[in-house]
Amino acid sequence: MSGITIRDVAxxxxxxxxxxxxxxxxxxNVSARxxxxxxxxxxxxxxxxxxxxxxxxTRTSGxxxxxxxxxxxxxxxxxxxxxxxxxxxxxxxxxxxxxxxDPGRERAAASEFRGRRVDGMLVAPGSDAxxxxxxxxxxxxxxxxxVDRDVPEADxxxxxxxxxxxxxxxxxxxxxxxxxxxxIGLGHRRIALLTADxxxxxxxxxxxxxxxxxxxxxxxxxxxxxxxxxxxxDFAHGDTLALLGDGKDGGRPTAIxxxxxxxxxxxxxxxxxxxxxxxxxxxxxxxxxxxxxxxxTPAITALRWSLEDVGRAAADLLLHRLGGDAGxxxxxxxxxxxxxxxxxxAPPAVV
Amino acid sequence: MSGITIRDVAxxxxxxxxxxxxxxxxxxNVSARxxxxxxxxxxxxxxxxxxxxxxxxTRTSGxxxxxxxxxxxxxxxxxxxxxxxxxxxxxxxxxxxxxxxDPGRERAAASEFRGRRVDGMLVAPGSDAxxxxxxxxxxxxxxxxxVDRDVPEADxxxxxxxxxxxxxxxxxxxxxxxxxxxxIGLGHRRIALLTADxxxxxxxxxxxxxxxxxxxxxxxxxxxxxxxxxxxxDFAHGDTLALLGDGKDGGRPTAIxxxxxxxxxxxxxxxxxxxxxxxxxxxxxxxxxxxxxxxxTPAITALRWSLEDVGRAAADLLLHRLGGDAGxxxxxxxxxxxxxxxxxxAPPAVV
DNA sequence: CCGCTTGTTGAAATCGTTTCCATGATCCTT
DNA sequence: AAGGATCATGGAAACGATTTCAACAAGCGG
Numbered sequence: 040m041s042g043i044t045i046r047d048v049a050x051x052x053x054x055x056x057x058x059x060x061x062x063x064x065x066x067x068n069v070s071a072r073x074x075x076x077x078x079x080x081x082x083x084x085x086x087x088x089x090x091x092x093x094x095x096x097t098r099t100s101g102x103x104x105x106x107x108x109x110x111x112x113x114x115x116x117x118x119x120x121x122x123x124x125x126x127x128x129x130x131x132x133x134x135x136x137x138x139x140x141d142p143g144r145e146r147a148a149a150s151e152f153r154g155r156r157v158d159g160m161l162v163a164p165g166s167d168a169x170x171x172x173x174x175x176x177x178x179x180x181x182x183x184x185x186v187d188r189d190v191p192e193a194d195x196x197x198x199x200x201x202x203x204x205x206x207x208x209x210x211x212x213x214x215x216x217x218x219x220x221x222x223i224g225l226g227h228r229r230i231a232l233l234t235a236d237x238x239x240x241x242x243x244x245x246x247x248x249x250x251x252x253x254x255x256x257x258x259x260x261x262x263x264x265x266x267x268x269x270x271x272x273d274f275a276h277g278d279t280l281a282l283l284g285d286g287k288d289g290g291r292p293t294a295i296x297x298x299x300x301x302x303x304x305x306x307x308x309x310x311x312x313x314x315x316x317x318x319x320x321x322x323x324x325x326x327x328x329x330x331x332x333x334x335x336t337p338a339i340t341a342l343r344w345s346l347e348d349v350g351r352a353a354a355d356l357l358l359h360r361l362g363g364d365a366g367x368x369x370x371x372x373x374x375x376x377x378x379x380x381x382x383x384x385a386p387p388a389v390v
Numbered sequence: 391m392s393g394i395t396i397r398d399v400a401x402x403x404x405x406x407x408x409x410x411x412x413x414x415x416x417x418x419n420v421s422a423r424x425x426x427x428x429x430x431x432x433x434x435x436x437x438x439x440x441x442x443x444x445x446x447x448t449r450t451s452g453x454x455x456x457x458x459x460x461x462x463x464x465x466x467x468x469x470x471x472x473x474x475x476x477x478x479x480x481x482x483x484x485x486x487x488x489x490x491x492d493p494g495r496e497r498a499a500a501s502e503f504r505g506r507r508v509d510g511m512l513v514a515p516g517s518d519a520x521x522x523x524x525x526x527x528x529x530x531x532x533x534x535x536x537v538d539r540d541v542p543e544a545d546x547x548x549x550x551x552x553x554x555x556x557x558x559x560x561x562x563x564x565x566x567x568x569x570x571x572x573x574i575g576l577g578h579r580r581i582a583l584l585t586a587d588x589x590x591x592x593x594x595x596x597x598x599x600x601x602x603x604x605x606x607x608x609x610x611x612x613x614x615x616x617x618x619x620x621x622x623x624d625f626a627h628g629d630t631l632a633l634l635g636d637g638k639d640g641g642r643p644t645a646i647x648x649x650x651x652x653x654x655x656x657x658x659x660x661x662x663x664x665x666x667x668x669x670x671x672x673x674x675x676x677x678x679x680x681x682x683x684x685x686x687t688p689a690i691t692a693l694r695w696s697l698e699d700v701g702r703a704a705a706d707l708l709l710h711r712l713g714g715d716a717g718x719x720x721x722x723x724x725x726x727x728x729x730x731x732x733x734x735x736a737p738p739a740v741v
Numbered sequence: 742c743c744g745c746t747t748g749t750t751g752a753a754a755t756c757g758t759t760t761c762c763a764t765g766a767t768c769c770t771t
Numbered sequence: 772a773a774g775g776a777t778c779a780t781g782g783a784a785a786c787g788a789t790t791t792c793a794a795c796a797a798g799c800g801g
Contacts, residue, residue: 055780087505089758091442102485110461112467113464151483311687330682334682396787407751407789
């Protein structure tokens with residue numbers, strides 16, 4: 040290690056430990072001479088403060104914990120990256136834990152973060168079931184920002200904070216509404232939404248928006264078909280084949296909205312296997328603007344939202360809290376979703 | 391915070407601080423009665439040790455720093471995730487810093503890691519220029535494992551360690567050789583390699599393997615065309631158009647080896663723009679087995695290596711070091727690259 | 742029964758930093 | 772010029788753990 044401590048600097052500069060600390064930190068109540076000597080000595084010796092000792096004394100670790108299901112998912116990774124950059128600017132270190140949506144690992148990670156005295160946390164729980172663990176953290180005084188998740192209100196009437204937790208959320212409902220309206224506008228009446236299990240907020244909101252539009256348009260609600268993927272085993276390839284193959288419930292869907300790279304890939308492969316041309320025989324839309332969607336032939340119309348904005352907003356919200364601002368105002372952010380029109384959607388073939 | 395310290399536990403259990411520490415940690419030289427009482431008291435009070443204080447005393451932070459160019463790159467993210475899982479098992483916390491290959495940020499991050507007293511580091515420098523910074527760290531006693539990078543020998547003759555640094559590397563050269571041999575075996579004589587700037591090991595090794603095979607086969611070396619991408623602005627789309635458009639140097643290449651999702655995407659789009667069918671008019675191979683390669687029509691033959699293995703091996707190597715094993719043996723790992731045959735390569739059309 | 746080893750225990754030192762407090766010194770005001 | 776206010780400074784007490792060391796009890800062979 041560095042080996043040289045504040046004590047060495049003090050001796051070299053011929054002042055006391057307290058003066059060195061003051062000179063290097065606040066600079067308040069410190070004479071110009073001492074400031075100069077200390078800076079010179081520190082520089083000459085290559086002094087580097089020990090964060091551990093400092094943290095122990097000040098009770099702030101300068102670390103922010105980030106709990107995310109899977110860091111190797113590019114969507115998550117992009118969010119984390121943006122948040123890390125913002126936090127780094129503010130002098131914080133981001134530590135991430137991949138939890139694979141396993142409640143046990145989530146709890147363990149949260150507990151470890153707590154033991155390491157993180158100053159705050161960015162969390163995206165795998166499901167709402169773990170909300171109590173987060174509540175315990177918050178009760179312990181650790182600021183927590185929820186990222187694109189819902190946390191149900193406490194079931195014990197004791198501490199029901201009416202306004203909920205600080206959070207950054209994406210307007211998946213609005214995006215789904217726009218997408219559905221667009222397809223209906225093209226003439227589609229049977230649309231399938233392939234998304235993840237409804238245990239998390241994004242899928243729940245998407246489904247809600249999807250159905251809302253059908254209801255508002257006064258269309259046959261059975262035309263809004265859901266296909267939920269609990270685990271992307273074959274990336275929805277089999278499900279899509281089944282969906283497109285037979286004509287149950289009044290015929291196969293003429294349009295599919297698919298979540299993410301892998302499900303989208305499964306859908307495209309299934310369409311190819313069945314000899315269905317996109318967009319002539321089948322319109323396809325991607326939820327999330329991935330490389331695959333942008334580059335595929337034909338290019339896939341997609342719902343896009345800025346992952347960087349999500350990460351930045353989450354970091355800002357947390358920094359706000361860490362800055363002592365416990366004000367309830369601006370404790371929630373809702374980010375927009377855009378519809379990027381490309382070549383993969385067209386009016387359905389006449390029935 | 392937790393609020394309750396080892397002192398509270400000591401009082402509750404009616405023993406001294408030292409006994410509590412012994413009981414909770416080693417358990418050596420502790421009577422059954424004390425062990426029981428301490429465990430009970432700690433449990434009842436919900437005691438959670440303070441990592442900061444512990445670290446300060448023991449001089450080990452239990453943290454491992456990871457320096458990577460861009461965590462939002464799925465390849466890097468996968469490596470990091472695997473390493474994190476392995477390190478977590480061993481009780482270490484992984485902290486990552488994205489450096490965007492900016493030497494300044496790399497240095498800053500390394501310095502910060504050092505200040506936070508990380509026990510070790512996993513680094514993939516953006517270029518070899520920063521090697522000196524890493525050397526300084528190693529000289530300071532921090533174990534460092536290099537991930538898929540080369541670090542040149544010190545230019546000052548003083549401390550030239552003959553065996554280099556512990557590192558995990560991927561056999562990109564072998565992979566490139568296999569790929570090139572395969573294409574040559576199909577009859578190709580003009581092959582283009584589109585890869586990244588040669589500032590880092592993977593590209594350098596690939597280029598070397600690529601050329602070696604041409605030389606060994608006694609083929610016209612001008613058939614081995616290089617196209618280096620310093621920044622993937624248009625994802626090599628323009629370069630590919632130029633490459634395939636005219637017939638300089640004895641004709642356009644009949645096969646292209648493209649690095650990663652984005653360059654591959656650019657190549658495929660360019661081929662489409664020029665009306666070249668894959669693999670009839672142009673054979674295409676991907677370096678790295680991405681979603682796009684697996685899902686494209688036709689499916690793209692790819693060079694694949696296990697990113698999880700890279701992460702795991704790096705973690706293991708570092709853990710080995712941290713375990714006190716400074717033995718030079720097994721300080722370097724070389725991971726294999728496989729050629730995954732799919733449908734995107736065929737013998738070239740007769741000239 | 743004595744001396745020696747083995748095993749438990751608690752008081753105190755330590756890690757490197759920040760911060761409280763007392764002590765002078767300087768300066769300004771009346 | 773005396774008295775109070777402000778400021779720079781160093782000694783020492785935290786922060787919460789681990790670890791050394793000495794003390795003491797018990798077991799045991801001779």
